[in-house]
Amino acid sequence: xxxxxxxxxxxxxxxxxxxxxxxxxxxxxxxxxxxxxxxxxxxxxxxxxxxxxxxxxxxxxxxxxxxxxxxxxxxxxxxxxxxxxxxxxxxxxxxxxxxxxxxxxxxxxxxxxxxxxxxxxxxxxxxxxxxxxxxxxxxxxxxxxxxxxxxxxxxxxxxxxxxxxxxxxxxxxxxxxxxxxxxxxxxxxxxxxxxxxxxxxxxxxxxxxxx
Numbered sequence: 001x002x003x004x005x006x007x008x009x010x011x012x013x014x015x016x017x018x019x020x021x022x023x024x025x026x027x028x029x030x031x032x033x034x035x036x037x038x039x040x041x042x043x044x045x046x047x048x049x050x051x052x053x054x055x056x057x058x059x060x061x062x063x064x065x066x067x068x069x070x071x072x073x074x075x076x077x078x079x080x081x082x083x084x085x086x087x088x089x090x091x092x093x094x095x096x097x098x099x100x101x102x103x104x105x106x107x108x109x110x111x112x113x114x115x116x117x118x119x120x121x122x123x124x125x126x127x128x129x130x131x132x133x134x135x136x137x138x139x140x141x142x143x144x145x146x147x148x149x150x151x152x153x154x155x156x157x158x159x160x161x162x163x164x165x166x167x168x169x170x171x172x173x174x175x176x177x178x179x180x181x182x183x184x185x186x187x188x189x190x191x192x193x194x195x196x197x198x199x200x201x202x203x204x205x206x207x208x209x210x211x
Contacts, residue, residue, distance in 0.1 A: 008048055015041040032071045039063045053131040 018038035025031045039062050046055035138146050162176075 004048055008045065011041045011044045011048070015045070028074045029071065032067065032074050036063055036067050036071070039067065053134050 015038055018034045018041065021034040022031050022038065025034060039058055043055040043058040043063075046052075046058060
């Protein structure tokens with residue numbers, strides 16, 4: 001057995017264990033840390049498959065940015081751990097069914113790839129590396145798909161901001177629609193008032209008469 005095969009089985013075992021702990025651990029902070037472990041081991045599997053770009057992106061984007069932010073949010077938000085386990089067994093049959101369907105779909109895709117005897121390799125990939133070749137394809141043949149993905153991420157950011165600024169008791173809520181409809185006359189109103197002397201203010205001394 002080759003060393004890469006041993007690494008594959010080791011990473012796979014760690015990945016399965018971490019994924020199970022993500023959904024079974026009662027502490028959300030521990031579940032987030034197990035998810036970070038799952039991402040790191042998945043990046044190792046991508047590296048064994050010679051997909052360096054996907055491996056580095058998985059570590060930098062998901063582990064380095066998304067999961068760290070998610071972990072800070074989980075640690076700062078006061079979550080009642082007793083409410084997290086409510087209804088777990090009720091949703092288990094549906095979740096198991098969806099998981100089985102996903103596994104069957106992935107198995108069908110993988111077996112279809114294994115049936116091919118010869119795989120066509122892009123020209124020049126052996127010399128310049130697959131990361132550079134992937135970058136060239138993204139910004140040439142798949143430029144529109146890349147821009148559509150960027151727009152989808154932008155919509156997700158706007159949705160996250162909208163959900164955060166929703167009306168709650170502990171937040172200063174304002175309607176973006178009402179803010180857009182406001183005119184300049186509604187923002188500033190000039191009021192004329194008569195001058196009123198304060199009672200505690202002593203009157204000014206009269207000016208000295210000229211001799």
